[in-house]
Amino acid sequence: MKVANKLQDVQLRIQAACKKAGRQPNEVTVIAVTKYVSTERAQEALEAGITHLGENRDEGLSEKWDKLKGEPVWHFIGSLQTRKVKNIIDKASYIHSLDRLSLAKEINKRTKQPINCFIQVNVSGEESKHGLSPEEVIPFVKQLAEFEQIVVCGLMTMAPLTDDEKVLRSCFKKLKQLQVEVQQMKLPHAPCNELSMGMSNDYQLAIEEGATMIRIGTALVGE
Numbered sequence: 001m002k003v004a005n006k007l008q009d010v011q012l013r014i015q016a017a018c019k020k021a022g023r024q025p026n027e028v029t030v031i032a033v034t035k036y037v038s039t040e041r042a043q044e045a046l047e048a049g050i051t052h053l054g055e056n057r058d059e060g061l062s063e064k065w066d067k068l069k070g071e072p073v074w075h076f077i078g079s080l081q082t083r084k085v086k087n088i089i090d091k092a093s094y095i096h097s098l099d100r101l102s103l104a105k106e107i108n109k110r111t112k113q114p115i116n117c118f119i120q121v122n123v124s125g126e127e128s129k130h131g132l133s134p135e136e137v138i139p140f141v142k143q144l145a146e147f148e149q150i151v152v153c154g155l156m157t158m159a160p161l162t163d164d165e166k167v168l169r170s171c172f173k174k175l176k177q178l179q180v181e182v183q184q185m186k187l188p189h190a191p192c193n194e195l196s197m198g199m200s201n202d203y204q205l206a207i208e209e210g211a212t213m214i215r216i217g218t219a220l221v222g223e
């Protein structure tokens, strides 16, 4: 199916979720996750009106960057090895996976300008998942003050792979609650206005619970 048709469906669902939650669709940015698909398919997404693309590996980002350059706004959404920072730092406008000080230090050293970073939180506590535990988030945000180029634009999580609405909602609610806690500290380096949560399987619920950036692969660019 064409990306344009899939996008139409996604937009209808976003509108429905926003209506349910009393929000405006323009509060929600769609990131098309292109990690499974070709550069041509990513190009098709741009032609359909998508402006934000997400990749989870430095090779994937570099390959698509060669053709698309800075035309889309790039999001790096995968776990990031410190030694790979240099490969993505001039391409990505957002990094969704900041989860340790050593990574913050390297990002801070390599970037030429302030860069928006999401702190990845492992809300559900699954061992297979990356990210800080919820208790670690506030102390970590405070420690990031020393890295003058890092802007904590928001928090990111991946919900457990389940259809259980209760489990998903509780995960999203916890991230929202943490966001409010960070915002209340009013730290200049941590405005924390964004919530990166919601994937193909659960983005409507994520929007109802306050997502401002949703990361959609399969449902948007999958073939």
Ligand SMILES: *Cc1c(COP(=O)(O)O)cnc(C)c1O
Residues within 6 Å of the ligand: 033, 035, 056, 077, 078, 158, 199, 200, 201, 215, 216, 217, 218, 219
């Ligand atoms: C792959 C991926 C997505 C998109 O997953 P879909 O289920 O295909 O929508 C979103 N976020 C992250 C971090 C991913 O790795």
